[in-house]
Amino acid sequence: MKQQIKTYTWLLMAVFCLGTFLSSQALALTCKVTPGKIPISLGYHGTKVTINGEGLNTEDVIIQIYSPPSEEHLKYKGKAGGIFWMKLGTMVFENVPKVYLVYSTKDTHELLSPETCEELSIGFDSLKKKAVIKSKLKNLDRDKWLKEFMKFKKVEHLYLEQSGIVTVDPATHTYRVEIDWPFEAPPGEYIVEVFAIKDGKVMDKAQAKIRDERVGIEELLSHMAFEKPAVYGIIAIVVAIIAGFGVGMVFKGGGGH
Amino acid sequence: MYVYLPIALTSVSLWLVVGLGLLVGLLSGLFGVGGGFLMTPLLMMIGIPPTVAAATDANQIVAASASGTLAHWRLGNVDFKMGLLLLVGGFTGGALGVHVIKVLRATGGADFLIKMTYVIMLGVVGTFMFFESLNALKKQKAAASMSEAELKAAEDKKKEKAKKKGMLSSLPFQVHFEKSGVTHSAILPIGLGIFVGVLAAIMGVGGGFLMVPVMIYLLRMPMHVVVGTSLFQIMFTCVEVTFLQSYQNHTVDIILAILLLAGSTIGAQVGTTLGKKLHGDQLKILLAMIVLGVTVKMILGLVLEPSLLLAHGGGH
Numbered sequence: 001m002k003q004q005i006k007t008y009t010w011l012l013m014a015v016f017c018l019g020t021f022l023s024s025q026a027l028a029l030t031c032k033v034t035p036g037k038i039p040i041s042l043g044y045h046g047t048k049v050t051i052n053g054e055g056l057n058t059e060d061v062i063i064q065i066y067s068p069p070s071e072e073h074l075k076y077k078g079k080a081g082g083i084f085w086m087k088l089g090t091m092v093f094e095n096v097p098k099v100y101l102v103y104s105t106k107d108t109h110e111l112l113s114p115e116t117c118e119e120l121s122i123g124f125d126s127l128k129k130k131a132v133i134k135s136k137l138k139n140l141d142r143d144k145w146l147k148e149f150m151k152f153k154k155v156e157h158l159y160l161e162q163s164g165i166v167t168v169d170p171a172t173h174t175y176r177v178e179i180d181w182p183f184e185a186p187p188g189e190y191i192v193e194v195f196a197i198k199d200g201k202v203m204d205k206a207q208a209k210i211r212d213e214r215v216g217i218e219e220l221l222s223h224m225a226f227e228k229p230a231v232y233g234i235i236a237i238v239v240a241i242i243a244g245f246g247v248g249m250v251f252k253g254g255g256g257h
Numbered sequence: 258m259y260v261y262l263p264i265a266l267t268s269v270s271l272w273l274v275v276g277l278g279l280l281v282g283l284l285s286g287l288f289g290v291g292g293g294f295l296m297t298p299l300l301m302m303i304g305i306p307p308t309v310a311a312a313t314d315a316n317q318i319v320a321a322s323a324s325g326t327l328a329h330w331r332l333g334n335v336d337f338k339m340g341l342l343l344l345v346g347g348f349t350g351g352a353l354g355v356h357v358i359k360v361l362r363a364t365g366g367a368d369f370l371i372k373m374t375y376v377i378m379l380g381v382v383g384t385f386m387f388f389e390s391l392n393a394l395k396k397q398k399a400a401a402s403m404s405e406a407e408l409k410a411a412e413d414k415k416k417e418k419a420k421k422k423g424m425l426s427s428l429p430f431q432v433h434f435e436k437s438g439v440t441h442s443a444i445l446p447i448g449l450g451i452f453v454g455v456l457a458a459i460m461g462v463g464g465g466f467l468m469v470p471v472m473i474y475l476l477r478m479p480m481h482v483v484v485g486t487s488l489f490q491i492m493f494t495c496v497e498v499t500f501l502q503s504y505q506n507h508t509v510d511i512i513l514a515i516l517l518l519a520g521s522t523i524g525a526q527v528g529t530t531l532g533k534k535l536h537g538d539q540l541k542i543l544l545a546m547i548v549l550g551v552t553v554k555m556i557l558g559l560v561l562e563p564s565l566l567l568a569h570g571g572g573h
Contacts, residue, residue: 251526
């Protein structure tokens with residue numbers, strides 16, 4: 001009898017643990033990106049991308065999309081001889097993503113402390129701290145050039161920070177945002193990270209991926225330009241000559257001369 | 258309607274690019290210039306990376322100049338003999354110029370030299386052409402009011418002046434260029450071709466706007482033959498540049514080139530037809546004004562602080 005009670009107790013405990021586990025699984029934060037693959041075809045001019053998910057137990061969310069950190073080789077401008085503005089040399093920005101987009105319910109500074117942002121690599125301040133600049137420029141002003149770098153990337157629509165754009169529904173524990181995916185974003189794989197925020201802390205997080213890739217004629221031409229450059233060059237010349245002479249013939253036929 | 262460019266990695270309005278091609282093609286047909294000095298900055302303004310803009314521009318110039326050459330050849334306006342000699346010089350000068358740039362890039366003085374060469378050459382050529390054409394137009398008005406005897410006396414004076422230019426005629430390898438109606442030593446067009454080739458390579462352009470004044474003022478070729486012959490030699494120069502840029506730098510965007518040439522080939526034909534209706538000096542004064550406009554824009558770009566202190570590599 002004693003043995004039976006012991007067995008039932010263990011069974012009850014196991015059922016309780018399983019129930020707790022399953023309920024926690026049902027409430028886990030999810031992240032879904034639609035479309036997950038963006039085809040870059042001939043008429044491509046960017047697209048709308050929806051990011052949504054369930055299991056949100058907070059009222060605030062930060063979503064960041066980024067490409068893996070890499071190097072950016074840029075030219076810096078300055079005054080030559082104290083008179084003329086021109087490109088003076090190369091500046092290499094290391095450990096920076098080519099694309100970095102941040103969307104949130106509120107300003108990230110309101111939601112998280114600078115320390116937490118840095119720890120979790122969230123926001124532009126954290127990105128600036130991790131960036132490395134290499135240049136032959138004497139007395140390099142790191143803050144000035146990082147500011148210029150951010151400005152440059154924002155003008156190219158590759159860096160963006162937008163708050164108040166993500167909507168949260170506490171009743172259904174869901175969140176949603178629709179973004180304009182920039183056509184300037186180069187083909188590749190991007191990471192989408194979602195952070196559920198409460199009282200200045202990250203309560204939960206989820207991750208997904210998004211990929212934009214060239215398809216059809218875009219893929220064919222890009223492949224040829226890099227893999228068979230001589231053939232590509234000859235085709236470019238032949239197409240131009242035929243087009244030039246062709247239009248010349250048409251104009252003659254039409255009585256242009 | 259938008260089109261995604263596989264090498265430039267950006268999306269552009271189809272009509273905007275075709276329109277740009279049409280505009281530059283029109284200038285090409287009118288003046289015999291490739292239009293590189295206008296097209297590359299215009300492409301950069303619509304978001305094309307500088308290296309892709311310069312290389313693709315050369316590709317579309319092949320089409321525009323082929324179309325223009327054909328139109329001028331039909332009109333009997335291409336001096337093939339002169340064109341070939343200039344081409345030999347141009348190729349040699351281009352190779353020399355590329356080497357000069359390589360050496361300067363290593364020492365860090367290339368960008369300064371490129372910018373200054375651009376501004377000085379454009380400024381000098383534009384100013385000279387403007388005043389020369391203005392004087393010619395004034396002289397025509399004066400000639401219209403002269404009597405026949407006065408006209409004959411003026412022409413005799415001109416001929417005597419031409420005879421006195423004996424230094425160039427004493428050079429060896431004298432060749433008569435039937436189409437242009439001039440006799441020069443073969444050394445002269447080859448030498449001038451080298452000079453323009455070096456400058457064109459340093460400035461990263463086809464050199465049409467330099468070659469045209471050289472043909473008019475130094476080789477004394479008639480304006481209608483200058484345009485056709487210039488287009489003929491530009492076509493070959495740009496074929497070479499297109500191949501090298503595709504092979505070495507992978508910077509030719511064939512879709513962008515097709516859109517541009519769709520506009521520029523038609524523009525070149527329209528320009529040629531329009532050119533026949535305009536007087537040579539009117540054409541020269543128009544080109545001079547365009548060249549001076551580009552010069553002023555470049556000077557402002559050099560003096561005023563840019564809104565962005567970082568930029569992609571390449572371009573002007």
